[in-house]
Every structure is written in structure tokens, then in C-alpha cells.
Amino acid sequence: MTAPLAGVRIIEVGVMLAGPYATMMLADLGAEVIKVEPPGGEISRQVSDSYFASLNRGKRSICLDLAAADGRAKLAELVVDSHALLVNMKPSVIRRLGLTYESLRQVNPQIVCVAMTGFGLDGGDDPAFDYVIQAATGVAAMTGDPDGPPTLPGYSSADNSTGLTAALGLLAMIVAGRGGQVDVSLRDVMLSQLNYRAAAYLNDGTEPRRYPFGAHSYYVPAQLFPTADGYLALFVTHDGFWRSFANEAKVDGFATMAERAARRDEVLSVVTAALATDTALGWEARLKPLGIPAAAVRTLPEALAQTPQAVVTAGAFRLVGSPIRITGYAPDYRPAPALDERSAAQSSS
Template identity: 30%
Template sequence: MAPLPPPLAGVRVLDFSRMLAGPFCTALLADAGADVIKIESPDGDDARHFAPRAGGESTYFLMINRGKRSVVLDLKSEEGRRAVHELAAGADIVVENFRPGVTARLGIDYASLAAINPKLVYASISGFGQEGPLSHRPAYDIIAQAMSGIMSVNGPAGSGPNRVGESVGDLIAGLQATWAILAALHGRERDGRGQHLDIAMLDSIFSIMMTALSQYLFTGEVPGRIGNTHPISAPLDSFEAADGHLIIAVANDTLFADLAAAIGRPELAVDPRFATDQARKGNEAALKAVLEGWTRQHSVAEAVAALEAARVPASPILTIDQVVASAHAKARGLVRTVLHPVAGAIPVVPQPVHFLGSGELPIRPAPLLGEHTDEIVGNVAPH
């Protein structure tokens, strides 16, 4: 059978977003074949100015704006607004992450653009939503993390609150926006019109904290920081080996019996302290001491290999360079190479889902500032 075209081929996106949450969303849409037109001010997206740089271009910008076309417009000018309105007439999706109220002042808000094209799916990403007592506040990722509750459960026991080591507020909001856009596109096919989507970073982080919320909402117990351990099951933790640390993850009694046998201690499976998951969690410190008595006698590689042979989930703790160099990353195509007109051959990390009917989806580099202005603004007829 002939491969299918990219799933979003023929879909046009107007991208007014900058920095991370919105651009991550539109990069995912571009990966799936959408024509993403990035509308930038004459100074460009702030992310264009971040270090490090390759060929004078921000590598951060190159990573999260792959596959898009760049148009420079002054949205404060009548000419710029007119061009946007003409582009909106032929678009399917709009993505913006201005603070609430800014788009109305610029004349590119949902009401204005939907009056031109009622079929638009318009996604607004902000820190706290378009409505609510916090909607007026600006937000960076760390603020959304702080106010969502995730920092309160992240980090070692006894430590202060810890930020998750990636910009998960931006990235999760971008993911939430992406699925919501696709759901609204499907609804548009049924109903004949688009709608306005309101995505908040705080809400997006809060909604994924299933373990912590299941504890608090049903028991009233406020979860705290427990490091690498799991709040319910044991052993799920990091363990010291002769040359580093590894992860052992066991969440049922059958797996624990396999683990006990693999380390030469089958009697542990019937020890009353460890015979059930609840008992193991209640005696976690004693269990960790027993397990580290074994792991410290082996290298990480030896311990992981022995546990893998016993079908016990275990892994090394890899650094970023080790992940990139791994056979898994290479086989799965986690990092690909594209040719940029200034930076040359550069790595990109596209969305990770394999559309098996479409084959490997094409990936294009991030655009130069205003690279496609003449091409697009000079030809704004609906696609």
C-alpha cells in the first residue's frame, strides 16, 4: 500500500506565539504536516536571542520552531492587522500565548478573527487562563510549577520545594493545546464552525498529578516530597551500585518474588515485612538496606543485566549524552538532522510518535526571521 500523506497536510496554522508553550504546540502540528506560518515582530521571537548559537542562530529557537515559515508583521500597524485578517480568512488554526487582553488590543482576538472565518480553531495559552482571579498575571514556567503544587511534591524528603528540571509548565500546556486543537478540528467537521480554546499552564500541570491528587482528594492527606521513591509501592527507587546508581521498579508481589530470587534471597518474598506491597512500603528503609547490600556488590551494568534476565524492571540512570548516544535513541529516530540555510546540518528532536501508515514524516528546519514574508503576504488567498 502507498504511504499516507502526513496527517495534517493541507491544514494551515497562524502562530502568534513565542518562547516555548505556543511554539512547542505549533512545532508538533508542523511535525504532523501542518503549514505553520509564524507571525513575528520585526525584532523576532524573544527565543531567537537565546544562547547557545549555531551559525548565529539560537539553538533553542531552532529546536522548537522547526518546520515553520516566518512572516514579519507589525501587528500595531493598520497594514499588519490587514495582512493578518487576510491570512486568517484562509487559516484553520490560530495559536497565541499573549497575556489575556493583548490580542483584543491588537485586533487579532478570537472575536475579530472568527468574524472573518467562523471555522477557525483558536487556541489561547496563558499562565492562568483567559478568565479567573489570576488571569491578569504574567507567568513563567517556574511560577506555574510553584502554584500548581508540583514543586511541593518534587525533591528529596526533607528538602525545600524543587522545580522539575525541565519547563514542564510550558511543555504540558503545549501538549494540552495540541490535543485540544485536534479535538476541535474534529468537532468542526461535524458542526461546521470552530471555537476558542482556553489553555492555562497552571491547570495543565495540575491535571496530570494523578498520584498526588488521588491521595489528597480521597484521603485528605497532603502529599510531600519523597525523592525517587513511590508514594504507594516499594521497591520503586534508586539504589547505590559499585559504580553509580540504578533504578529498580517493582509494583506487585509476583515481581517482588522474582526480584528476591534474582538477588539470591528468595525467602524475602515470604518475609512478613515484605510479603505484600503495603508491607514493603511500610518497611521501605529495611528493604532498601537489604537490596543495596546486593546492588553495592555489582556495577550498574551487572545489576541491571541480572535483573533484566529475571524480567524485573530495572535501568541505569542515564545522562543526556548517554541517551542521545544510545541504541534506542538511534533506532527510534529520537534525534534527526536537517539542513538549515545558515546553521548548516543541525540536530532536531521531532515529536516522538510513529505514524506507521505515513512512514517517516518529513522535517524542515526553523525559518530565518521573515524568510517567507514576501512569499506569504504577497499571496494570501485562502488555501
């Protein structure tokens, strides 16, 4: 079938992760993505070849010095025939380079301009890297052991989440059929993802608290548990799951969620003792057929080995493919572009 975004042309002035991830997701769906890079290349090329490939497959590259009038003029030529421009930089830089709808509407009134920043286009230029945002929005404070320090996850959750949100905003405007400015900030995205935690505080005054092993604030048992070998994630969200688990684990009592929540420490003690009688993989094999949400804690290499269908090849690199599966459509996983590849191709044609 024809790619869902075939015929959609997007200009990316992106750096590092958030912006490039947003446009790569769209390229996987068939959009033509032109990556505008400064002379010398976008900075993530310096991290590693695999890093750059993981965020830029399927794009074209063109080198433009947007600080110079000639570079901005060439960008304007691209804008004329494009549907969207996505940029992630400081607000002052975005405005100085003329990468807003206000600046580009004269060139193309239908252009969708997406600005990804730390705190919004009107939020100032404070540095806003992923971990800084997680600290600033309360995410780090609610993560980790209650007796330990605040904790950050092992991947860039704010950048990735903001990339997906920006892609959603871009597509919403294209579907609407009109040009305009889309303003997406890392701060707002992470606060939005704290939905029920924020609602509990705003409406009930309930502040988030940490529990050992990442336990859920209400559901019991719903956390990581040590086993005879490895750790198991067990997530019992209703009494039916509990009955099935209790029968398999030979645990008595605590029939209702209300009782389990009220007697949390007792429940966790009993469950911990029961799970110590088998390995994490053993419990996973026993509980999954019963429909109980449970999984052994795996390393990334173990998870990838168990999910070979998630791995694709783009040029010389093996990467995790698009998470969006559309019946009848298979993405064309082309390699990440060489620097200024688009200009070189045009010169030789």
C-alpha cells in the first residue's frame, strides 16, 4: 500500500534527540524529511555513527548556514514546497533564524511550524536537557527507593516523549489543512505525563511518595519482587488477577483490593516469601498462561533477543524499527543520510 504520509514533505532543523526522533517517526511512515545541518554537520554526528543512525534513518541531508542570508534564502526555497518545518533549539535562536510561522508565512501560508523548546517559545532560554527537565518537573523526585536519592531512568524519556508529542501536533495541523505555529515544550510534556499524579495533588492534596521496588501507590501487589533468581514485575490491578495469583502461589486471604491496600506491608511480605520459591523466569512461565500481568526483569540485550521482529536493518546499521504497525504497509528503512547528501545528489543530476 502507499505509505500513509507519502507526499508529505517536512524540513527538520533538529539537534541531538527530540527533534530528530520526531521526524524519524514521520519518515518511517513515508514522509519526505529534509534534515538541515550546519556546515560540519549536526552535533549528534560526533556522538557515534550508531547514535546518529538511530535517530535519522530515512532522511535527506542538506548543509545550510542559517546564520547567513544565503542560507536562510535557500531554506525559504525549501519552505515554498513543504508542508511543515520542525525545529528544536532555544527560543531566541528559533526567532533569530526566522524559523517561526510568523516569519515563514509570507513564503508559504500553509506551512506548519513546530517549535520544540525546554519551556515554550515564550518561556525563555534556560538550558533544558532531558535530565534537567525530569528534575524540574518532579519526575526524579518521585522515582527511586524511598530511602535513596532521587533517580533518573536509564534513557531519555523527556526527549523521546516530546518528540512523539511534537509529531502529533504537526500531524494535527496537516489534517486540519492549515498553516500555523505549534509550540511544544519538554516541561509541558513531562507534566502532562504525570496526569493522575498531578490530579491527585491538585484535587485531593495527595503528594506523590516513593515506595520500595517502584511499587504502585494504590494497587497491591504491583511492583518488582526479588525471586530465587532475578526480579519479577507483578502487577495485580483487580481481584480476579489476585485470585489467580493466590491460587498458583498458595497464598491465602486479602481477597479485595481495598483490603490489600490497607494491609500493604502484610501482603508484600507474604508475596515476597512466595516468589522466593522460584526464579523470575519460572514465575513468568507460570503466571502468563493464567493471564496475570508478570514479566521477568530483562536486560536490553535479553529483551532484544526475545523480540527479533523489533529489529530492522537500515543501511549498515541494525536498529529498533517503528513501533507503529499498519496493516498492509511496511516501512522502507533507508539509511541515515551522509552529510549534505541531498545537495550532492542534485549537483550530479
